[in-house]
Every structure is written in structure tokens, then in C-alpha cells.
Amino acid sequence: MTTEPRDVGPIEGREVPQTQAEFSQEMQQFRQGRSKGRPNSRPLPSWVERLAWILDSAFRVPGTTDRRVGIDGLLTLVPVVGDAAGVALSMAVVLAGVAAGVSIPTLLRMLINVGIEATIGLIPFAGALFDMVYKANIRNLILMERDLADRRATRRSSLAVLALMVGVIFLGLLMTVLAWFAAIALLVWFFSRLF
Numbered sequence: 001m002t003t004e005p006r007d008v009g010p011i012e013g014r015e016v017p018q019t020q021a022e023f024s025q026e027m028q029q030f031r032q033g034r035s036k037g038r039p040n041s042r043p044l045p046s047w048v049e050r051l052a053w054i055l056d057s058a059f060r061v062p063g064t065t066d067r068r069v070g071i072d073g074l075l076t077l078v079p080v081v082g083d084a085a086g087v088a089l090s091m092a093v094v095l096a097g098v099a100a101g102v103s104i105p106t107l108l109r110m111l112i113n114v115g116i117e118a119t120i121g122l123i124p125f126a127g128a129l130f131d132m133v134y135k136a137n138i139r140n141l142i143l144m145e146r147d148l149a150d151r152r153a154t155r156r157s158s159l160a161v162l163a164l165m166v167g168v169i170f171l172g173l174l175m176t177v178l179a180w181f182a183a184i185a186l187l188v189w190f191f192s193r194l195f
Contacts, residue, residue: 044144048096052137055089073132076121083121086131090114093137097144105158106147110140112165 056070072089075082094110102110117136121127146153 044096044100044141044148048093048144049141051089052093052141055086055093055137056135057138069132070135070137072117072137073128076128076131077125079124083118083127086121087114087118090117090137090140093140097140097147100144100148102144102147103151103158105162106143109158109161110143112161113139113143 054070055072057068058070059068059074061067061069072086075086075089078085091114094107094114097107097110113134113136117131117134120130120134123130143158147158
């Protein structure tokens with residue numbers, strides 16, 4: 001068995017290390033690289049890193065050398081209860097971000113990550129696979145670290161993502177309303193031809 005870290009797939013351009021110790025070391029290097037010489041006034045507790053790693057990358061997938069899953073993806077296999085437990089554990093990571101003082105746009109982006117994972121996780125089997133690949137908790141940990149290290153850049157990035165989400169939701173609602181009007185117009189036309 002090799003002692004080199006194995007990649008488990010990119011998350012926001014980063015590779016997730018194999019072991020929890022390697023994950024902690026990567027996060028430490030990430031913090032130092034982003035801090036620009038000034039210490040973080042509110043560092044995240046180490047349990048947050050451990051929890052995110054356990055939820056998203058604790059176990060190697062048998063038969064592969066580079067894929068890892070956590071208990072969050074496995075919990076999703078249990079209908080309803082597993083999804084609720086996964087969301088509750090993910091919210092612990094989000095609440096740690098609130099306690100550390102992340103900005104509101106970053107907090108909203110973290111909640112969107114948990115929401116996406118929870119919503120798609122409701123789909124039987126495909127949702128569990130999505131949970132295993134998406135890794136919302138590690139994404140949220142990276143967002144928290146970025147926000148605490150360079151708040152201005154993370155805020156701009158988060159605001160752009162939030163604006164895009166609002167735009168997509170608005171377009172979705174607009175298309176739904178237009179589809180209803182088109183369906184009603186089609187029904188009126190059809191019944192006017194019939195009678």
C-alpha cells in the first residue's frame with residue numbers, strides 16, 4: 001500500500017486527500033496560502049474539518065484507487081430518516097461557519113449547497129450517488145476557509161453565484177407562468193373549435 005495521497009476528485013479545483021490527517025494538512029496549507037500574511041481572527045475548530053471529512057470522504061470505494069465516500073452518502077440510502085440525518089449533520093458544519101463569522105452571502109451559498117444535496121438526495125439511488133459525488137460539506141468547508149481568509153473576494157464570488165441562482169429561479173418561474181398561459185390558451189382554442 002502506498003503512502004502517497006490519493007485523489008478523490010476535484011472540488012472547486014482542489015483534490016481531496018485520502019486520510020483525515022492529510023485532509024487537515026491540506027486545509028492548513030490552504031489557510032496559509034490564502035491568509036496573505038495576516039492570521040485569521042476566528043479560525044474554524046478542528047472538529048469541523050473532521051466532521052466534513054467523515055461526512056464526505058471517510059471511506060475508500062472498493063475496487064477503486066481514487067474515489068472516496070462519506071457517511072452522508074451512505075445515510076442517503078436509508079429513505080427519509082437517512083436524508084434527515086444527513087441534512088442535520090450538514091447543518092452542523094453550516095452552524096460552525098455562522099459561529100466563525102462567515103459573511104451572509106457565503107452563508108447563503110453554503111445553505112444552497114446543503115439544499116441542492118438534500119433535494120437531489122431525495123431521488124432514490126440516483127440521489128445517493130449524487131450525494132457521494134457532490135460533497136457539500138467539503139465544499140462548505142472550503143467556502144468558510146475562503147471567506148475567513150479573504151472576505152472581499154469570497155463575497156464577490158458568492159454574490160455572483162447568488163445572483164445567478166435568483167436569475168435561474170426567476171426564469172424558471174416565468175417559464176412556468178408562460179407555460180400555464182399557453183396551456184390555457186390552447187385549451188380555450190381547442191374547446192372553442194369543438195363547440
